[in-house]
Amino acid sequence: DFLLGPATVHNAGKTDDRRCSAGGKPRQRVHDKGKVSLGSRCQHSSRRESRVIDQDRVIITLPLDGIRRIGNDHLKRFVIPMLRRYQGVFVGNVELVKVNIMQEHIDTAKIICSQVDLLTIKALPHILFAKNFSGFQKQGAGTAGRVKDWFSLRSSSKGPTLKAFSDLLEVVVITVEQTSEAFQLFDSQNSRGRELDPHDLLKAYHLREMKGYLFEMQRAVTKWEAVAPADIKELFSKFLFPIIKWSDRDRSTPFTAQEIETFKGIPETSEYSYATRARKSMPSFQITGSFIAGNDFFTMVDHYLALLHYLRSTLRENEVFFGLVSVLDDVEMIRSVGFKYAQTLFECTLLSYYDRFRNLDERAVKKLFTWAFMLRVDMENLGFDSVNRYAIGIEGGYTNTYPMFSLIAHARVHTAISNLAVQVVREPDAAKSSKWDRLYSILKKMDQV
Numbered sequence: 001d002f003l004l005g006p007a008t009v010h011n012a013g014k015t016d017d018r019r020c021s022a023g024g025k026p027r028q029r030v031h032d033k034g035k036v037s038l039g040s041r042c043q044h045s046s047r048r049e050s051r052v053i054d055q056d057r058v059i060i061t062l063p064l065d066g067i068r069r070i071g072n073d074h075l076k077r078f079v080i081p082m083l084r085r086y087q088g089v090f091v092g093n094v095e096l097v098k099v100n101i102m103q104e105h106i107d108t109a110k111i112i113c114s115q116v117d118l119l120t121i122k123a124l125p126h127i128l129f130a131k132n133f134s135g136f137q138k139q140g141a142g143t144a145g146r147v148k149d150w151f152s153l154r155s156s157s158k159g160p161t162l163k164a165f166s167d168l169l170e171v172v173v174i175t176v177e178q179t180s181e182a183f184q185l186f187d188s189q190n191s192r193g194r195e196l197d198p199h200d201l202l203k204a205y206h207l208r209e210m211k212g213y214l215f216e217m218q219r220a221v222t223k224w225e226a227v228a229p230a231d232i233k234e235l236f237s238k239f240l241f242p243i244i245k246w247s248d249r250d251r252s253t254p255f256t257a258q259e260i261e262t263f264k265g266i267p268e269t270s271e272y273s274y275a276t277r278a279r280k281s282m283p284s285f286q287i288t289g290s291f292i293a294g295n296d297f298f299t300m301v302d303h304y305l306a307l308l309h310y311l312r313s314t315l316r317e318n319e320v321f322f323g324l325v326s327v328l329d330d331v332e333m334i335r336s337v338g339f340k341y342a343q344t345l346f347e348c349t350l351l352s353y354y355d356r357f358r359n360l361d362e363r364a365v366k367k368l369f370t371w372a373f374m375l376r377v378d379m380e381n382l383g384f385d386s387v388n389r390y391a392i393g394i395e396g397g398y399t400n401t402y403p404m405f406s407l408i409a410h411a412r413v414h415t416a417i418s419n420l421a422v423q424v425v426r427e428p429d430a431a432k433s434s435k436w437d438r439l440y441s442i443l444k445k446m447d448q449v
Contacts, residue, residue: 179211198260199232202297205264209294220298227305235305236263238344240287243352246391246405247288265293287355288409304351311350311360320362324369327442336435338382345387346372349404357414364418370443371422374399377440378426380433399423422447 176182186204203224210217224232242252244262253259266275278290283299285291291300315321315328333339349368354360375390376382378398389396393403400423411417424447431440 179208183208195257197229197233198255198257199229199236201257202236202260202263205260206294206297209265209268209297213295216295220295223302224298227301231305232301235301235308239308239348239351240304242391243287243348243405246348246403247352247409249392249403249406251388251392263297265291265297267293285355287352307354308347308351311347311354314360318360321365323442323446324366327369327373327439333439336376338379339376341382341384341387342373342376345375345391348391349408352405352408353414353417356408356411357417359414361414361418364414366446367418367420367422368404370424370447371400371402371404371420373439373443374422374424377431377436377443399426 176185183204207217207220210220237255241255241259241262245252266272266278268279274290275292279292281289282292282296283303285300285303287304291297316325327333328343334343346369349372350365353364353368357364375386375398379386386396390398391403391405393401393406395401402420402422407420408417424444426440431437
């Protein structure tokens with residue numbers, strides 16, 4: 001069992017384990033300066049005590065004698081297959097791996113700058129395969145389930161595959177005594193490599209707020225994982241976050257991990273008066289309103305996913321909106337990036353309007369549609385900066401300068417929107433670009449009905 005620890009690797013040089021080259025061949029170059037040092041059993045290359053490793057996927061690579069790993073802040077995650085203890089490394093067999101860690105009895109004194117260095121002492125393939133495969137499937141239902149299905153569909157290949165697993169697979173199941181430690185490990189380990197999407201960080205945060213409600217936690221995770229990640233990402237980045245910013249007459253920005261404070265909600269134990277009001281209103285939501293952290297976050301996400309689907313389907317099923325749908329589905333128009341910006345702007349206003357008033361008044365919907373698509377008519381080239389300015393009512397040579405989201409957020413009745421005097425006729429009476437003259441004509445006819 002060859003144990004590897006963090007090595008100091010900065011940029012070009014060669015891999016060197018201070019011993020002979022693999023298979024008697026010259027050592028191969030690594031495209032990074034510095035050297036990778038290999039330490040043997042219970043000894044770090046940095047001369048510290050080795051601990052334990054966890055890998056959340058299986059790497060099968062030739063030669064099949066074993067898989068080892070270097071955990072290093074610069075290299076991130078590398079797997080090094082070794083032929084024998086006294087042989088070097090074939091660079092072609094170095095692979096990048098994603099690591100996901102939880103460990104029992106972590107010595108918090110060993111945690112420095114939120115980083116935990118963990119290395120394996122003993123491989124556990126036989127224990128996993130013989131006794132714990134079903135448990136492993138439950139813990140990683142997606143990945144392990146697909147592996148199990150793959151075996152069942154390819155019975156002829158079971159023998160070699162099982163042998164490869166038993167020869168190569170190293171798995172360490174790591175648990176913690178306290179939930180807070182698990183989330184600390186989650187946060188620190190996921191700060192390495194590719195950043196998590198902000199909605200995944202929100203999921204972890206709100207599950208942490210539910211730590212005393214195990215059944216609700218399990219149900220929330222089940223519902224969350226039943227939704228396509230792209231749909232959840234779209235909900236936050238394309239709809240909820242921009243609507244909140246624009247309602248405050250503030251420019252929207254890309255929804256990143258630095259912006260998740262917007263959706264952390266109110267702690268359940270908060271004694272603020274606005275928290276008391278929020279608790280009484282749950283589970284009735286407003287995009288621009290507060291909610292209680294924890295289970296209500298997952299209920300909110302489910303609510304707005306369903307609401308968005310309802311609005312899109314209702315537009316297509318209600319004949320009074322067929323004219324709008326014909327524009328939204330126009331094959332020539334939807335090729336334009338600027339047209340898609342205008343379409344998203346309309347969907348955001350429609351979601352904001354319905355979220356506040358719970359009706360689809362024909363006049364109000366058509367006013368919102370006209371307001372959004374007049375931006376496309378007004379601009380020769382439409383980018384997101386123009387959408388930002390238009391949404392919050394900044395002057396920019398536009399036919400209309402209504403801060404629509406702020407008006408919706410402060411309107412007492414829906415007629416405040418349906419009675420808006422949205423301007424359609426331009427001066428001169430033509431679209432900014434002749435490419436959008438047809439859209440301009442459609443909007444003028446719609447305004448006359």
